[in-house]
Amino acid sequence: MRSCLLVAVLRTRRERRASVSIASTSRSAAGEADRGTQLTVVRRDGSTTGFDATKISVAVTKAFLAVEGNDAGTTHRVRDLVADLTGRVVEALTSRGGARRTVQVEDVQDQVELALMRAGEHQVARAYVLYREERTKARTPADPAELATTKPVVSVRQADGTQAPLDVERLRVIVAEAAAGLDSVDPEQILNETIGSCYDGIAQHEVELALVMAARSYVETEPQYSYAASRLLLDQIRREALGRVHGEPRQASQADMATAYAEYFPRYIATGIEAGLLDPELATFDLDRLSAAIRSERDLDFAFLGLQTLYDRYLLHIDKTRFELPQAFFLRVAMGMALREDDREARAIQFYELLSSFRFMSSTPTLFNSGTTRPQLSSCFLTTVDDDLAGIFAGIRNNALLAKYSGGLGNDWTPVRGIGAKIRGTNGESQGVVPFLKIANDTAVAVNQGGKRKGAVCAYLETWHMDIEEFLDLRKNTGDERRRTHDMNTANWVPDLFMQRVEADGQWTLFSPDEVPDLHDLFGDAFREAYEKYEAAADRGEIRVFRRVRAVELWRRMLTVLFETGHPWITFKDPCNLRSPQQHNGVVHSSNLCTEITLNTTVEETAVCNLGSVNLIAHLTETGLDADLLRDTVKTAVRMLDNVIDVNFYTTPESERANQRHRPVGLGLMGFADALFSLRIPYSSEAAVAFADSSMEAISYHAIDASSDLAAERGRYSTYDGSLWSQGVLPIDSLEILRSARNGDVILDDAKTLDWDALRTKVLRDGMRNSNVMAIAPTATISNICGVSQSIEPAYSNLFVKSNMSGEFTVANPYLVADLKARGLWDQVMVSDLKYHDGLLENIDRIPADLRELYATAFEIDPLWLIKAASRRQKWIDQAQSLNLYMASPSGKALDELYRNAWRYGLKTTYYLRSQSKTHVEKSTLQGTDGRLNAVSATLPLPLPEPTGAICSLEDPDCEACQ
Template sequence: MQPPVEPGWRVIRRNGAVTPFDPVKITVALTKAFLAVEGSTAAGSRRVHDIVAELTEQVVTVLTRRIGEGRTFHIEDVQDQVELALMRGEHHRVARAYVLYREDRARERAAAKADSIETAAPKLNVRAEDGTLSPLDQARLAAVVSEACEGLEAVSADAILTETQRNLYDGVSLDELSLAPILAARTLIEQEPNYAFVSARLLLDRLRREALTLVSGRAEQATQGEMSGRYATYFADFVKTGIDAGLIDPELDRFDLARLGAALKPERDLNFQYLGLQTLYDRYFLHTGAKRFELPQAFFMRVAMGLAIREIDREARAIEFYDLLSSFDFMASTPTLFNSGTTRPQLSSCFLTTIGDDLEAIFKGVKDNALLAKYSGGLGNDWTPVRGLGAHIKGTNGESQGVVPFLKVANDTAIAVNQGGKRKGAVCAYLETWHIDIEEFLDLRKNTGDDRRRTHDMNTANWVPDLFMQRVEEDGEWTLFSPDETPCLHDLTGNSFRKAYEGYEAWAAAGKLKVFRKVRALDLWRKMLTMLFETGHPWITFKDPCNIRSPQGHVGVVHSSNLCTEITLNTSKDEVAVCNLGSVNLLNHVTEQGLDLDRLAKTVGTAMRMLDNVIDINFYTIPEARASNLKHRPVGLGLMGFQDVIQKLRIPYSSDEAVKFADQSMEAISYHAISASVDLAAERGRYASFDGSLWSKGILPIDSIALLEQARPGVEMDTSSTLDWEALRSRVRTIGMRNSNTMAIAPTATISNICGVSQSIEPAYQNLFVKSNMSGDFTVVNAQLVRDLKARDLWDEVMVSDLKYFDGSIGAVDRIPDDLKALYATAFEIDVAWLVEAASRRQKWIDQAQSLNLYIANPSGKKLDELYRLAWRKGLKTTYYLRSRSATHVEKSTLKGTDGKLNAVSATVAAVPIEIDPNAAWGKACTIDDPDCEACQ
């Protein structure tokens, strides 16, 4: 049976002719290849018939998944995929015969071409959207490709043009014509990273035609050079088009558009790499009728105008904000980029809620989830108050089914509300470790068991009190309770929690509680880590550090973190916590000598103003979120590009120098973020709940470590500093703070792509890999590594092949010097203890938390136990994903044609069985899927 093929799919022949795509021809070619090797007996062999059918299906699946907008592909692409399918299927003799056959036919064609009298290239026509044909403008095509290569080293316009011509045919559509050079340049990224810039610039040409045509109402296109005189006039048309389409806030038309248009910097369009621009094109730029009408600099100015809409001199502030965004010095979070300046400006990233213990409260919580997720919010739910399995229900005189059935409802709601198709809806459920349902909670992500008690799409996290960790360390007993019988525990922390918990244990022993169960703390801890490794969930987060070091402990309790574990804000039945995120691009603030503190101070000052503006401008979907955000005004300034920075400074991640830089860079960001909030307080007033906060007592994040040490002696946190904190401390006490919270390090999974830097504080996953996100699969190469290898005359085809073979690692490549191996060690080659130590140094400066992924190449029960105890002892507030070595790595045959929407093989963290240390009674476990989280940023 042949795989289904939709009508209209076509193949470009070598002579430029276009014919319908027929999978039967693939079957025939494969059968001939087997006949050539196995003889005539293969023709009637059921085995060969089944193999050929399976291989044909594989080839068709890959080709149709990769098909371009014009629904065409070249005959050479088909044959490449046949060859790859044979190799993947380990039919090596047949593959060799097929390769030799292709080479013979290529020689015959070359000879025939040399003997041919007619050597002129076929004349090609381009089909416009109205169906009319016009001759292909070869000169413009060459000019656009040449312009895209200007100023970039080691790229070839001729190579791109040759590959582009191969994929054109008579009657090619305008969209196919614009796509062909992009695809041609993209195939070369693995050999030279600068082709990522070339591909982006070629995509810009396509975008310009789309946008200019739509806003002007007539067919129009422009080169990058021509845009220097066109951008300003286009900008006013863009705003009008957006308002007419109901997408842009009409208030933006009241700005001085001529002044703002003149402030646009067209040359900054050239700073994009392909992954970043394609992501913006697919999901961020405004569009109508599937046509984008927003160009990159208009996009940044639209966001800036939205954030400046309530400023007094809003044009000046809009230009200031625009300059920061378009330079990539700072990037606002995805919801802000999506919605700023639009008719529904929901700009906040994260929402945290507490779910009440009755049906009305539970389903209000689910409804709130839907409303908050609708406009791109990531959710964290505290489910601890919901009574456990077997607890008495007074209204019906029955027994509760526990928290799990309601989590299933929340899971399905998150899937149903997918943020308008822009990105997946996402929620994380938190449960405290003493809850009677904790063991069922640990099983939520398993693939076995009653599916009605599984949440395959929801993230989950343990909210772990220090007392539990202490019981684990002393191998003590742990008692599980139902919260309806132990209501105090939810709101208590530190020593107060300890006293109440021990009191409830005494009540249980005296028979005063109906629902409780005693377990060995170490057994529960082991199960927590086993499930974390098997399913990737629940994550490990620590309740007491989040609360004891919280500036806002005087007005509430932190009951959970958010979707990505970096937000630690108070929640209650009356308050839904909201946080507004953005990240400093650290790479732009570092020279060969180190941090550029003046530039960093300027960036942080402007960024904090932008984040504070979000609070007042924001479109709130529920009143509890509005009330909470206006009262406390928390923001979360983070960073990205850390790995790029230390590689630029020639510092290996596994070193004391890297830990020291993590400390000093975060100290600088913290100092300037707090100082900027004080400046805003002087201008606009302190936040409403300032009095009684740690800030009001002059206790800054670095000072709050002492509070944690009082509650939990033995915390292993460094407390050294280098800046003048006493002067700032005095300003905080006397002037106040504009924001209750100022810092949080988010994953930056998407905005780091936009800026072309490494994600957040992450070590490099691989030096050559294929990144997957909602825009497709993209070849990513470590450009700094390539530059270093070129400098030592080591970058060649063999090195590219070695990087593929060793899955993006250079550790096993003999000819690479040891200093480069240390500098460019990938995440699984770095001892995870270095990640924890660097995170601990950052955590001392941060008033919230950080999204910290932990990587282990060869996990065991003992290693996981040591790792998470270390994280707790080092004072970390939260951890995020546990990632272990992948089974599906970089495609070893070729990366050509594998990125963008033309998807093939990606490098992910895939699920494969791995044995855990049997002596620790861990049994079997599996690695997790690469989450590629885009929920926060």
């Protein structure tokens, strides 16, 4: 992992140089590769010299001497290692294509640093880093203007091909504006780094890129540089969008945008409609009134990762030229959700305020498509696949149609008969469910949502299905490739009875669903009675296809394969159904792509959920949550989510039928870890569990209240009668149903602080607008936009590189940095130590104990704390939550205890199992899908008594349908 972190941090440095120097030279030299590579090194003063490999040997030798003493250079080990490392650096520098190439001197030094880390010489690399920093400080001119006067004049190639001198003064103005209000950002440092990256003949757009990369490279030492980089990127976005909308080159400063947005916005709407991208109905709004509501200063609230993600994936473009500015984006999304409101402008402004302030963020499909000509705004779709060829291929066809417009899919495959089952039509035997899962997998890859991301699907199978053991192997890298699904997620749908048999070390019987068809629709005591009846029938020879296994052995295999491949996830059928408000109207047969949606499905109805998340940190005061602000946010957010159902573009009749009848929405949260940092509460504490409880209680109370208000205003959802809501049973009340079903064998907390009796009375009187109201989704992408921690996740690391489809981004924990600064501990040595220890604090003695406890990362926290906090949230939620579980040192016993606790604490679902390697592991950093993605995918051997393999990658760029 240390190599992985350094690779990506160094890449960040190199991007700002290589992208502006190597790109131009490598193209012209591509045809001369057969003559051998000739490197030209650009010095810091802009002059050039030939490449000399002996200088690398000298530098590496000096690094060893500094650490191991003056005699180190005489040892065979060091001499041989220096020769090997020098060869690695030369190979890295000369293997990138082209016969004549130009590299920056810093690029050479980056490769030396990287080679030392990859060789495991971490102390030597650390000394080398500190030496570079000292030399950099020594070279920095006393007069910031000195660089501009001493560097040779650089010419810039304009878009029309003409040449002009580099306008240093203009760069200084742009950088000064980007640094305004950021006390820890040195604009001259950015300027000097930019000028040092420029070469004679550089293109204008490369100069702009160099500005961004220069600021971005300092994020690891000062998080405020992320905002400076964002503002420099914003300058490019303004030039691009204003020029496209106005039909002529336009530039505007941030100060100009206070008035420029008003002129731009109506033209932007007209441009989008003319291009066939925006709904023509947007032009019927009072655009002057909406333009006046735009808050241009909120463009400055983006960190670099957020704005880059917005630019790459969300802002509308025509032939790759963006014409949508950030505040226009938020207002367009708001207008799309206000189309059916009576006072559309007032509601659009209200919705815009929520989005642009980052108090609430809609899910990615809503952000992609709201206000467009194809407004598919829903996040998740759950289907049940029927047990015949027509039903199976209808399900796969629906997957393609639903995935086309950014929907994430959860498929219930349990009804499909197992291997060896009789096929009456041909008098043959079934090959089971796996061959059809292979087709579903390939369909998900083929339908890549317009190139924005691969289709994403998760297949669910109940634990009693005859094919469960083959299902467990679907993600393995060995075996028959025709029975593997490497691109599809999988999840176990586990009945309580199975867990009880595991606890009792009993037998478990596998059946084919064509012989036991009612098991699919039963749960609780009814399932147990029917299952035992079928076991008795099998003993009497009345069941044709069945197999007996030891329950605990199957459980161990489930956990082993989960450890090896990251799949299938563990989800629990009975709590999902026993606590479902809609159990009078069907059965929850599966969850969704990210395990937070628990809605009924049938062959005739595809469950749909519409998601968005409250940003906790935006509602925090010094003493806790601002109750009034949170109430207002939740009330408006539920209205926005309910509106999605009516303006939505449906790609299948089954999804439209279910969404209109039941109107489920899923309000979640993000920024939980940020809130804990601000409140000075360690994640591994009872105080954190209590905050998880109280914050979710408040969201639950106001969300149910808001849906009931909407029912009074707009009417109840059509299947309300008979629901738990209609019986006065709220989510907190349904805990008793689960407790009774398990005969008290469950750990639940039912404490409450708000006036739930009053709310219960209101729901009985006015009803509910939505069958389901809450679900906590992963939020990886939308939390990036808002610049907060993902969902309910603990911090993964305090200094790491985040990878997604926009590239790689250095992320430093700003709360930790602020605390270390306050105690005089933030310096380059601390940055180096954080890199060395993978962003974990437990082994950095300089950091005080209280800070190590507060900023403990996911792998430094006992995972039982995650389960306890999730259990407290789950008592308030009518659906579920995407809960990742982290284990620093997994073992068979530890995994068994972890997942039994998840079940025992009443959780409905779990999501990914994350783990760490105890030893140094080299990781691939080149998983390209579009030329920009450099995802970090891990292959981590871990200590288990069973065969070991790979856990899922920490950051899965493809798993974003719920975010």
